[in-house]
Amino acid sequence: MDTTGNLILPPSGSTYAPQVDALLTFLTYMSLFFIVVIFGAIIYFVIRYRRRGAEPEYHRAPAHNTALEIVWTIIPLILVLFLFVWGFRVYMRMNVVPKDALEIQVTAQKWFWSFTYPDGATSVNELVVPVGRPIKLLLSSRDVIHSFYVPDFRIKRDTLPNRYGITWFEATQVGEHDLFCAEYCGSKHSAMIGKVRVVSDREYREWLETSATAGEGLPPEEFGERLYTSRGCINCHSLDGTPGNGPSMLGVFGSRVQLTDGTSVIADENYVRESILEPQAKIVAGYQPIMPTYQTILRDEEVNALIAYLKTLSEQTTTGE
């Protein structure tokens, strides 16, 4: 099987990719063929019937030619019907999920992807799947329309709020594939990228186990620092004091925060926890309520670790206990 890609196609990484490619390749060459025939005829006629001499001679043109009209109706009709049947079969193959598929939930939100696996493990911007097993994806969005796009698998499926999209694939080889958002979704749309990591069955089970116990044995501050990047906080909250889509987290912990309703609060553990799990409860003055909730993405230990990490960003600005 060709898995290296060619001039017009990326490498093929899923079981149905070669079928999609065959259809696309046929369409491309068929179109090329007709371009040559049609433009060839145009050029030929332009030369053959160009104006010669000063006074053009006019002839009566034939009103129609039944044989010709039947030919140019029947041939395209057969071609498009053929393409319809072929396309429909590939479409069904891509859309009917095999019964034994492993189901993974995909959540899109500004501006990252999160994945929830059957036993509750989660990952962000990295989808880990076992090779040679059908994977069903249940796609949804927390905010606007995004689009789950893995070129190597020939998958592009919109993810909408308040509705599930379903698709599936079976990866043919161990390796990494790019994941993009293919629907413009705001200022950090281009940063909404990730990887699909295809691993062996054993590696997948090991990965599930380690991700369920991730952070164990790490100091909470360090675990929190990792989460801060891997869970996408860094996309909106800088660490150096410059405001972005959200306020910088430098020196926030322990400070007094001005809210849009005119009141203010001290940013203590409860406030930070609420900010992460129920971001719309209190809105910081000068910002839009665009922060996504992390309710189903972060476990309790992870929220605690993030709080511990945010504290380290305020050590210079607070005066001890």
Ligand SMILES: [Cu+2]
């Ligand atoms: Cu997006």
